[in-house]
Amino acid sequence: MRVPSLRLPGRSPEGDPSEDRLVGTARLDRRTKRLCGRLEPGDIAIIDHVDLDRVAADTLVGTGVPVVVNASKSISGRYPNLGPEVLVKAGIVLIDGVGDEIFDRVREGRSVSVDIEAGAIYSGGDLIAEGAVQTAATVSADMEAAKEGLSIQLEAFAANTMEYLKRERDLLLDGVGVPDVKTSFNGRHALIVIRGYNYKEDIDVLRPYIREFKPVLVGVDGGADALLEAGYTPDMIVGDMDSVSDDALRCGAEIVVHAYADGRAPGMERMDKLGVPAIPFPAAATSEDIAMLMADEKGAELICAVGTHVTMVEFLDKGRGGMASTFLTRLRVGGKLVDAKGVSRLYRQDMSISALLLLIVSGLAAMATAVAISTVGRSFVDVIADWWDGLLFQIQRLFS
Numbered sequence: 001m002r003v004p005s006l007r008l009p010g011r012s013p014e015g016d017p018s019e020d021r022l023v024g025t026a027r028l029d030r031r032t033k034r035l036c037g038r039l040e041p042g043d044i045a046i047i048d049h050v051d052l053d054r055v056a057a058d059t060l061v062g063t064g065v066p067v068v069v070n071a072s073k074s075i076s077g078r079y080p081n082l083g084p085e086v087l088v089k090a091g092i093v094l095i096d097g098v099g100d101e102i103f104d105r106v107r108e109g110r111s112v113s114v115d116i117e118a119g120a121i122y123s124g125g126d127l128i129a130e131g132a133v134q135t136a137a138t139v140s141a142d143m144e145a146a147k148e149g150l151s152i153q154l155e156a157f158a159a160n161t162m163e164y165l166k167r168e169r170d171l172l173l174d175g176v177g178v179p180d181v182k183t184s185f186n187g188r189h190a191l192i193v194i195r196g197y198n199y200k201e202d203i204d205v206l207r208p209y210i211r212e213f214k215p216v217l218v219g220v221d222g223g224a225d226a227l228l229e230a231g232y233t234p235d236m237i238v239g240d241m242d243s244v245s246d247d248a249l250r251c252g253a254e255i256v257v258h259a260y261a262d263g264r265a266p267g268m269e270r271m272d273k274l275g276v277p278a279i280p281f282p283a284a285a286t287s288e289d290i291a292m293l294m295a296d297e298k299g300a301e302l303i304c305a306v307g308t309h310v311t312m313v314e315f316l317d318k319g320r321g322g323m324a325s326t327f328l329t330r331l332r333v334g335g336k337l338v339d340a341k342g343v344s345r346l347y348r349q350d351m352s353i354s355a356l357l358l359l360i361v362s363g364l365a366a367m368a369t370a371v372a373i374s375t376v377g378r379s380f381v382d383v384i385a386d387w388w389d390g391l392l393f394q395i396q397r398l399f400s
Helices: 030-036 054-063 085-090 136-168 171-176 198-207 207-213 223-229 267-275 286-296 314-317 321-333 339-347 353-373 375-399
Strands: 021-028 044-047 065-070 093-097 111-115 120-123 124-132 131-136 189-194 216-220 236-239 254-259 281-283 304-307 335-339
Touching: 021 335, 030 054, 044 120, 054 085, 085 093, 085 131, 085 136, 131 136, 189 198, 189 223, 189 286, 198 223, 198 304, 198 339, 216 223, 216 286, 236 286, 254 267, 254 286, 286 304, 286 321, 304 339
Parallel strands: 021 044, 044 065, 065 093, 189 216, 189 304, 216 236, 236 254, 254 281, 304 335
Antiparallel strands: 021 111, 093 131, 111 120, 120 124
């Protein structure tokens, strides 16, 4: 699939290699999540992301970039990660393994051109990097080969899980370290939104549920912006504050900053600059995990999760040892935790045909009663009756 492109100035004759080049502004960052906040449609995204995960790929697709250049391998072979397939299906050109040197050879905001057939990147007419162009076929082959690494990754995941349990057993078992917050969860449902897998669709199908149950709305980092985009104001925002907008942080929600286990909280510096009060929560878990643990510890009756990890591949796709906390958190709050898709299936306001017919008959009966007891209604009925009698008389004359 060929993506829309801007051609180089002075278009070359048909067959010239520059015919297959795209031109755009280079935006580069070693942290994909941080880069996505700066990308504009038409930019060339340059990342350094081993085993590109699906959440990062979905975010890149949403920015409208036509090309993603990865200094590392998008599929290393450790496990079948989902990100490259997302990019290729969206029609984005993915050029893999161009090497770390590209970060020294390209400056932010510089115009670059990309040969989408050869996987070559040019700046000022000079070749600065080359890589492998990923296609649906190559991604499929790499994914199949990567399945062989699943057993090793599962063993590492299990080891990380045990290590995390030893470090954070007091938090997991007894809720030690959960800060006091003003937001009341006791006896209420909590809707925790992470800007992850299919979060927009999940929020949309949950609108009737939100309207009736009025759950506590918790946005995890960018999940706060997801709630605002959907027309809701979060009651609480939890996270390290690296992917949430200033507008969301100023919306009036209570802010809980995820800090490192040793107490360091870089996100508190941002809150101080904005002049927004915040509460630190030191923990080795992920931000989505501490949001769930907090809701559970503060007495939430049910926890509905949007955009979180559910399957084994999704756990591994996150690509870091910290996901061990996610597994254990789900064991802790499992009795209360429901995925958004499950809530949407259970909570349906479908009306049966018999109920619909009963509603129509009741409405007609109410109208008939109103007409019968009013003066104007009785006059109208008399007029209709005279008209009907006249019609019957005319019909009888035709056949007499």
